[in-house]
Amino acid sequence: MAKRVVLAYSGGLDTSVAVAWLQEEMGLEVIAVAVDVGQEGAGSEMDAVRNRALAAGAVEAEVIDAKDEYAEDFLVPALKANAMYEGRYPLVSALSRPVIVKHLVDAARRHGADAVAHGCTGKGNDQVRFEVSTRALAPDLEVIAPARNWGLTRDESIRYAEVRGIPITATREKLYSIDDNLWGRAIECGEMEDPWREPPPGVWLLTKQTATEERDVEISFEAGVPVALNGEKVTLVDLINQLNGIVGSYGWGRIDMVENRRVGIKSRETYECPAALALILAHNDLESITLERDLAREKARLEPRYAELIYDGLWFSPLKRAYDAFIDDSQKFVTGDVRLHLSPGSCRVTGRRSPDALYDYELATYDAADTFRHADSEGFVRLWGLSVQTWAQRQGPGRGQDQ
Numbered sequence: 001m002a003k004r005v006v007l008a009y010s011g012g013l014d015t016s017v018a019v020a021w022l023q024e025e026m027g028l029e030v031i032a033v034a035v036d037v038g039q040e041g042a043g044s045e046m047d048a049v050r051n052r053a054l055a056a057g058a059v060e061a062e063v064i065d066a067k068d069e070y071a072e073d074f075l076v077p078a079l080k081a082n083a084m085y086e087g088r089y090p091l092v093s094a095l096s097r098p099v100i101v102k103h104l105v106d107a108a109r110r111h112g113a114d115a116v117a118h119g120c121t122g123k124g125n126d127q128v129r130f131e132v133s134t135r136a137l138a139p140d141l142e143v144i145a146p147a148r149n150w151g152l153t154r155d156e157s158i159r160y161a162e163v164r165g166i167p168i169t170a171t172r173e174k175l176y177s178i179d180d181n182l183w184g185r186a187i188e189c190g191e192m193e194d195p196w197r198e199p200p201p202g203v204w205l206l207t208k209q210t211a212t213e214e215r216d217v218e219i220s221f222e223a224g225v226p227v228a229l230n231g232e233k234v235t236l237v238d239l240i241n242q243l244n245g246i247v248g249s250y251g252w253g254r255i256d257m258v259e260n261r262r263v264g265i266k267s268r269e270t271y272e273c274p275a276a277l278a279l280i281l282a283h284n285d286l287e288s289i290t291l292e293r294d295l296a297r298e299k300a301r302l303e304p305r306y307a308e309l310i311y312d313g314l315w316f317s318p319l320k321r322a323y324d325a326f327i328d329d330s331q332k333f334v335t336g337d338v339r340l341h342l343s344p345g346s347c348r349v350t351g352r353r354s355p356d357a358l359y360d361y362e363l364a365t366y367d368a369a370d371t372f373r374h375a376d377s378e379g380f381v382r383l384w385g386l387s388v389q390t391w392a393q394r395q396g397p398g399r400g401q402d403q
């Protein structure tokens with residue numbers, strides 16, 4: 001039986017109740033660890049989060065700023081892979097779990113804990129990501145999921161907190177389940193559980209359309225990594241934050257979909273990810289002029305699988321690692337600029353350039369500068385079609401009328 005546990009703490013109702021529950025029901029010393037991955041209010045509210053954990057009975061509470069690490073080591077690989085689950089979801093929550101787990105495991109080592117805990121329920125993907133990632137990094141640690149066992153309704157959780165004097169800000173009316181970080185925001189539950197109902201306007205925070213004047217944004221990449229915005233070098237975290245602000249103000253970056261969870265449930269999900277979607281759009285486009293044809297096609301074939309691995313909690317896995325080696329190698333020349341044009345409700349690419357472009361004007365042009373060897377095409381096309389021609393003559397439409 002574990003004695004000390006490191007709990008992934010968010011400061012919300014469930015994880016605050018979990019602090020007390022792990023102590024009372026399981027006799028554990030709880031170390032609460034809140035990881036800042038750029039969620040709303042993080043930074044400014046992190047002191048309050050720490051104090052709340054201590055007030056709930058944690059023996060220690062730590063806040064860890066993991067924003068740069070999250071951006072550089074987790075978002076960058078995903079961007080290089082243009083990772084979108086089921087073709088649409090840029091994996092906002094799925095990407096944050098492995099970095100959180102990495103810090104939980106570090107904290108467990110530092111504090112001599114023998115278990116980690118999370119506040120996920122039994123119906124979602126996040127439990128899968130927390131547990132599989134923990135097993136990958138620290139197979140010796142126990143994983144405890146109190147919210148999966150306690151069977152408390154929301155009202156009961158609030159009562160549980162009130163009786164014990166645990167300071168919470170939650171109200172009995174909880175409309176949505178929200179998870180957010182630098183890469184965007186996921187909004188679930190409430191009336192959106194009916195996939196036919198339009199999400200109410202109140203759920204959107206990052207994509208309220210306020211800008212009316214059309215504008216361009218230029219994103220510069222070096223070896224697949226975004227490094228500058230409108231010609232100015234910025235840190236990755238700043239670049240993502242700025243893009244969320246700019247692109248979001250055009251009301252662009254929303255996703256409304258029904259997705260397949262790992263546990264077999266279809267669920268209606270809404271997301272707003274203006275920066276993530278704009279960056280993937282731009283990165284993907286830059287690849288169109290910098291990746292050789294066969295490499296580009298093979299990479300595109302692997303990308304959906306790569307996204308599934310992340311979604312399914314397999315960030316720390318040998319297959320994901322092998323894919324990373326392939327993808328990293330593919331990015332050597334993905335350097336250059338992409339221009340995005342923004343207008344209300346729209347974001348589209350209007351230009352791309354690269355010092356390493358494979359686009360060759362003299363080969364592509366139809367005007368006088370043309371250097372393409374037209375005569376080479378004759379033999380090439382004849383041989384290209386030879387097999388079909390033979391088939392047509394012997395077995396197909398060219399066989400003659402009599403047979």
Ligand code: ARG
Nearest residue numbers: 093094125177178179186269
């Ligand atoms: N469906 C998304 C995913 O599995 C979002 C999960 C959001 N989590 C939450 N606690 N609201 O990645």
